[in-house]
Amino acid sequence: MEKLKGIDVNVVNWKSIKQEGLDLEYAVPIPRAIASDLLRELESNLEYFTGELSRIKVFGKVYPLPRQQVAYGDPGITYTYSGVTVPALPWPAPVLALRDFLTALKGIEYDFVLVNKYRNGNDHMGEHRDNEPELDPTSPIASTISLGQERTFVLKHRDARKPGKDKKPIPPVKxxxxHGSILLMNPPTNEIWYHSLPARKRLMGARINLTFRKMRR
Structure with missing residues (x-):
């Protein structure tokens, strides 16, 4: 999208969020009108996985994915998580424009993106860490570029999830x-903090999230 090229990446106001093992950067660099245009373009052009690729394995059981999903990337890339291997389809133009925008912002050349569509507040993402071995651990995960309905992103320290006396009283970060925001999760965040997008049943609007990643080569 040509409008993204008109955004001055040198004046983006990044907010730094840091705690023990947590290193986040958050900004809203995409103006609302451009973000809305992007959302409409993605809604018109993206087709999401169906069949086996629209399911997820949890503790050995297979469930329908509680959101819609598709992946894009450079030729030959696949991504495996929760027992599912997804292929990277060829880059569509609006997604490629967002990838190039990220490169201009941070100088990182991402080669893969996982796109999640949350159709309404019932769609959600459970607690997890993006720590799969094929990810480049030195690169931040640009999670997320958010378009559409505002949603709450929750991070929880791994020690706050432990049972009994091993559990530490570390509050979650929310x-x-x-709409139009970007959240960067810098190392070592994904080793120590779990993240989720809880259901919010009262919310009716759709949200598209693009999580760009750099894979090991």
């Missing part, structure tokens, strides 16, 4: 992901 971020409201705005």
């Amino acid at each position: 971020i409201e992901l705005e």
Whole structure:
């Protein structure tokens, strides 16, 4: 999208969020009108996985994915998580424009993106870490570029999830992901903090999230 090229990446106001093992950067660099145009373009052009690729394995059981999903990337890339291997389809133009925008912002050349569509507040993402071995651990995960309905992104320290006396009273970190926002999770965040997008049943609007990743080569 040509409008993205008109955004001055040198004046983006990044907010730094840091705690023990947590290193986040958050900004809303995409103006609302451009973000809305992008959302409409993605809604018109993207087709999401169906069949086996629209399911997820949890503790050996297979469930329908509680959101819609598709992946794009450079030739030959696949991504495996929760017992599912997804292929990277060829880059569509609006997604490629967002990838190039990220490169201009941060100088990182991402080669893969996982796109999630949350159709309404019932769609959600459970607690997890993006720590799969094929990810480049030195690169931040640009999770997320958010378009559409504002949703709450929750991060929880791994020690706060432990049972009994091993559990530490570390409060979760919550971020409201705005329309047109970008959240960067810098190392070592994904080793120590789990993240999720809880259901919010009262919300009716759709949200598209693009999580760009750099894979090991």
